[in-house]
Amino acid sequence: xxxxxxxxxxxxxxxxxxxxxxxxxxxxxxxxxxxxxxxxxxxxxxxxxxxxxxxxxxxxxxxxxxxxxxxxxxxxxxxxxxxxxxxxxxxxxxxxxxxxxxxxxxxxxxxxxxxxxxxxxxxxxxxxxxxxxxxxxxxxxxxxxxxxxxxxxxxxxxxxxxxxxxxxxxxxxxxxxxxxxxxxxxxxxxxxxxxxxxxxxxxxxxxxxxxxxxxxxxxxxxxxxxxxxxxxxxxxxxxxxxxxxxxxxxxxxxxxxxxxxxxxxxxxxxxxxxxxxxxxxxxxx
Amino acid sequence: xxxxxxxxxxxxxxxxxxxxxxxxxxxxxxxxxxxxxxxxxxxxxxxxxxxxxxxxxxxxxxxxxxxxxxxxxxxxxxxxxxxxxxxxxxxxxxxxxxxxxxxxxxxxxxxxxxxxxxxxxxxxxxxxxxxxxxxxxxxxxxxxxxxxxxxxxxxxxxxxxxxxxxxxxxxxxxxxxxxxxxxxxxxxx
Numbered sequence: 001x002x003x004x005x006x007x008x009x010x011x012x013x014x015x016x017x018x019x020x021x022x023x024x025x026x027x028x029x030x031x032x033x034x035x036x037x038x039x040x041x042x043x044x045x046x047x048x049x050x051x052x053x054x055x056x057x058x059x060x061x062x063x064x065x066x067x068x069x070x071x072x073x074x075x076x077x078x079x080x081x082x083x084x085x086x087x088x089x090x091x092x093x094x095x096x097x098x099x100x101x102x103x104x105x106x107x108x109x110x111x112x113x114x115x116x117x118x119x120x121x122x123x124x125x126x127x128x129x130x131x132x133x134x135x136x137x138x139x140x141x142x143x144x145x146x147x148x149x150x151x152x153x154x155x156x157x158x159x160x161x162x163x164x165x166x167x168x169x170x171x172x173x174x175x176x177x178x179x180x181x182x183x184x185x186x187x188x189x190x191x192x193x194x195x196x197x198x199x200x201x202x203x204x205x206x207x208x209x210x211x212x213x214x215x216x217x218x219x220x221x222x223x224x225x226x227x228x229x230x231x232x233x234x235x236x237x238x239x240x241x242x243x244x245x246x247x248x249x250x251x252x253x254x255x256x257x258x259x260x261x262x263x264x265x266x267x268x269x270x271x272x273x274x275x276x277x278x279x280x281x282x283x284x285x
Numbered sequence: 286x287x288x289x290x291x292x293x294x295x296x297x298x299x300x301x302x303x304x305x306x307x308x309x310x311x312x313x314x315x316x317x318x319x320x321x322x323x324x325x326x327x328x329x330x331x332x333x334x335x336x337x338x339x340x341x342x343x344x345x346x347x348x349x350x351x352x353x354x355x356x357x358x359x360x361x362x363x364x365x366x367x368x369x370x371x372x373x374x375x376x377x378x379x380x381x382x383x384x385x386x387x388x389x390x391x392x393x394x395x396x397x398x399x400x401x402x403x404x405x406x407x408x409x410x411x412x413x414x415x416x417x418x419x420x421x422x423x424x425x426x427x428x429x430x431x432x433x434x435x436x437x438x439x440x441x442x443x444x445x446x447x448x449x450x451x452x453x454x455x456x457x458x459x460x461x462x463x464x465x466x467x468x469x470x471x472x473x474x
Contacts, residue, residue: 012306015306016306017310017313047311048311049311049312049315050310050311050312051312051315051316052312053316054310054312054313056313057312057313057316057317060316060317060320061316061320064320064323064324067324067328068324068327068328071328071332071333072331072332074332074336075331075332075333075335075336078335078336078339079335079339082339082343087343088343089339093336096336097336097340100333100336100337100340101340104337104340117337120333120337121325121328121329121333121334122325122329124328124333125321125324125325125328125329125333128328129321129324145317148309148313149306149307149308149309150309150310150311150313150314150317151313151314151317153309153314154309154313154314154317154318154321155317155321157314158318158321222306
């Protein structure tokens, strides 16, 4: 039954943003779309920003709400079972405390260094927000907001700003030396030459970090879905029920892997953010 | 199914957000920023701060408990040491008291024995003196009796009363010439 139909891209629509969200229904394919409202773009000087909610914005909001519910419940359970810090928590509070404590004691404090406590809420929020957004992509009809370059770029930019502000607050005037390379132990001639060469490198290094953060998360989350869709697409490519079990089995395996990747990428984003904050706080040139 | 996918793809093409996969959309970025900052503020205040605070309090409570246990153990050790020293001191003192008492008893005993000895000597001496005195008196009595007997004897012999003053003096002077040592053993008997 091989028919040479028109080439249809079923993958791109699934991984790109849309002005509609999918929801389960009993129509053909068990999927319906709900159009999201379109608002007129807001003009800020020369740039026009279309603030209309999109599929990824909605799923980002859902991830944030789930994250809020989970963490607030955890905090309540924690408070209920610890009696004001006098006892170890139990149950759900204890489980979430393990996450919080691991990130605080093994990620933030060793990497950020002394006075790293201030950055604990930021890193924890990054971790849990990204984790919930990643996992939302694994729910049927869900969408991976962290597979949107805009979302990951914004998170990376927030991290960039936090890192630079942490550097300015910690180093004071010494922060300039993280932008302008100015060695102290070489003659003036060599120094000027080195500054001329190295300053662009320093700036490029500074910008590469958030860029890498954004691309890493985006690419990881997108790639998983591309693989899943490609595997499922094999069934339609062969137009046969007989080959279906193999792609389905592989898709299940990839989905399990995706759960791990969701956790791993959230952890890597949080870990690298902590590492960058620590680097700039101890940077000496 | 094929038709459905075609249809869906067409719909998506209509609704796709401008830009495509690799160009970020400004609206999404602003939304992300807003959602993230809201989440950061709420979670920091109502979730992470209470949990971290409770954990820190527990860590502090544990550290305090460990420190207190250490301190208590040190105290207990010191007290035990003190008690041991006190017991040793008490034992020493008891030994000393016993030794002192023994020495005092010894001294008292010695004194008493000495005193007893002294008293015995004194008693003996007094007895001796009294015996001596009794003997002297007996000798004196015997002498007087002897005079009377001698005179009575002599009177019988010569049939005449010799009882006059001169005779009596004669016998008395004779008896006085006899040393008392000759009379003493008899009187002593």
